[in-house]
Amino acid sequence: xxxxxxxxxMTGRDLWRRRAVLGLLAVVPLAFYLARRDSTGLAVRFxxxxxxxxxxxxxxxxxNAAKGVERRLRLGGYRAGELYLGRLxxxxxxxxxxxxxxxxxxxxxxxxxxxGTVLLSLLLTVAVAAPLGxxxxxxxxxxxxxxxxxxxxxxxxxxxxxAQSYAKLLPFWSNRELATYAVDMTDAGYLWRGVTHAVCxxxxxxxATAAMTLVRLRRRRHIRVVAASGSR
Amino acid sequence: xxxxxxxxxxxxxxxxHRRPVRLQARGITKTYGGRRVLADVDxxxxxxxxxxxxxxxxxxxxxxxxxxxxxxxxxxxEVVIAGRLGYCPQEVGLFGFLVPDEHFTLFGAGWxxxxxxxxxxxxxxxxxxxxxARVRTQVRHLSGGTQQKLNLTLAMLGDADILLLDEPYQxxxxxxxxxxxxxxxxxxxxxxxxxxxxxxxxxxERVDRVIELSAAERGVR
Numbered sequence: 001x002x003x004x005x006x007x008x009x010m011t012g013r014d015l016w017r018r019r020a021v022l023g024l025l026a027v028v029p030l031a032f033y034l035a036r037r038d039s040t041g042l043a044v045r046f047x048x049x050x051x052x053x054x055x056x057x058x059x060x061x062x063x064n065a066a067k068g069v070e071r072r073l074r075l076g077g078y079r080a081g082e083l084y085l086g087r088l089x090x091x092x093x094x095x096x097x098x099x100x101x102x103x104x105x106x107x108x109x110x111x112x113x114x115x116g117t118v119l120l121s122l123l124l125t126v127a128v129a130a131p132l133g134x135x136x137x138x139x140x141x142x143x144x145x146x147x148x149x150x151x152x153x154x155x156x157x158x159x160x161x162x163a164q165s166y167a168k169l170l171p172f173w174s175n176r177e178l179a180t181y182a183v184d185m186t187d188a189g190y191l192w193r194g195v196t197h198a199v200c201x202x203x204x205x206x207x208a209t210a211a212m213t214l215v216r217l218r219r220r221r222h223i224r225v226v227a228a229s230g231s232r
Numbered sequence: 233x234x235x236x237x238x239x240x241x242x243x244x245x246x247x248x249h250r251r252p253v254r255l256q257a258r259g260i261t262k263t264y265g266g267r268r269v270l271a272d273v274d275x276x277x278x279x280x281x282x283x284x285x286x287x288x289x290x291x292x293x294x295x296x297x298x299x300x301x302x303x304x305x306x307x308x309x310e311v312v313i314a315g316r317l318g319y320c321p322q323e324v325g326l327f328g329f330l331v332p333d334e335h336f337t338l339f340g341a342g343w344x345x346x347x348x349x350x351x352x353x354x355x356x357x358x359x360x361x362x363x364x365a366r367v368r369t370q371v372r373h374l375s376g377g378t379q380q381k382l383n384l385t386l387a388m389l390g391d392a393d394i395l396l397l398d399e400p401y402q403x404x405x406x407x408x409x410x411x412x413x414x415x416x417x418x419x420x421x422x423x424x425x426x427x428x429x430x431x432x433x434x435x436x437e438r439v440d441r442v443i444e445l446s447a448a449e450r451g452v453r
Contacts, residue, residue: 002341003341003342006337006338006341007338010327010330010334010337010338013330013334014327014328014329015329017329017330017370018329029280031335065327065328066327068321068325069326069327071303071323071325072319072321072325072339072386073338073339073342075302075303075317075319076339076342076343076386076389076390077342077343077344077390078341079341111381134303143407204334213432219302220302220303220304220305220306222299222302222305222306222309222311223302223310223311223313224310224311224312224313225313225314226312226313226314227314228252228254228314228315228316
């Protein structure tokens with residue numbers, strides 16, 4: 001547990017010191033929000049997508065930066081799960097801070113009677129975005145390829161009509177359901193569909209990434225460790 | 233693969249062969265993209281023995297070390313390790329935005345060291361390499377040679393019994409380079425099994441044994 005917290009702490013420090021990048025990423029949700037500030041429903045939805053973009057990108061870059069070091073840390077006694085969960089926790093924590101900040105902005109700037117749903121939507125966005133960025137890092141070799149995959153994913157999220165059935169395949173489809181529930185005062189079906197979709201996506205992404213991390217950082221079969229004689 | 237002048241190289245003051253085997257690689261074979269890089273390679277290293285691995289570019293030196301460290305799977309063969317392993321890769325694998333002390337803390341925790349123990353031990357090892365690691369400079373701002381010293385220090389942090397060093401002196405100035413080989417001798421004398429990849433033929437007298445890898449496609453020389 002302590003080592004998991006330490007990995008999270010060091011990942012957080014590493015991310016926090018990339019202030020220029022973090023600052024630019026933090027502005028993405030704001031830019032999306034301001035672009036449709038006149039329409040509350042769209043403003044909330046675009047804010048969530050901007051947050052998704054920012055957190056996925058942070059997770060992608062953080063995971064890529066850690067790839068080489070993690071193999072050494074694994075040799076040095078860490079468990080693969082500690083490395084994965086520690087890094088994911090750090091990204092999720094930063095995402096949560098950002099989500100709370102933007103929630104405060106929405107509360108001050110918009111008139112909503114279901115504020116709690118907006119907060120829930122932003123937090124679920126973080127829960128999906130953090131493992132999404134980590135997964136993209138796991139399946140692409142470098143930042144450039146990962147960024148292109150991410151742009152495609154988030155871009156499709158903007159372009160595809162959420163009413164289409166296949167739109168549910170996209171990771172942030174839940175944003176539309178939750179934003180509709182929060183802004184248009186629709187029935188609870190929107191809320192449950194959104195929550196279910198986001199939770200399922202978060203679990204699947206986190207599980208898939210965990211499995212890939214375990215494979216990447218596995219102990220190789222050709223290594224046999226025997227008791228050392230005359231040591232220590 | 234061949235041992236150079238084994239009669240001369242295997243004799244050490246402590247009697248290398250009477251010391252326990254720390255690392256034994258048997259029948260290591262590895263193919264990349266249809267090209268066989270390593271063919272049935274054996275390597276045995278005892279406690280208190282320093283072995284240099286030499287060979288032309290592409291002869292499989294780094295691949296062999298990665299396989300011995302367990303970072304890469306061979307197509308065939310096995311590696312038996314008796315003791316704690318420290319590995320220093322050729323490429324610097326560090327967090328650019330963390331400072332040296334934070335690296336000591338992070339890596340030390342893997343070996344069960346507290347923050348204070350890890351910092352103290354890391355700084356002590358760094359000092360042996362003629363580097364004052366108390367600096368609060370982020371790693372990305374350190375020179376290439378200093379980053380390599382940190383890389384090497386991290387490999388030593390767990391007080392390893394077996395050290396696998398892949399050209400660990402890259403970017404070192406002349407003084408640091410000499411310090412490194414002196415330090416390698418001290419590690420060896422302290423009973424550690426050391427395998428070092430090197431192109432520096434002028435330093436081969438500092439090790440007990442030299443193993444030359446030739447390109448597997450050309451066969452064993």
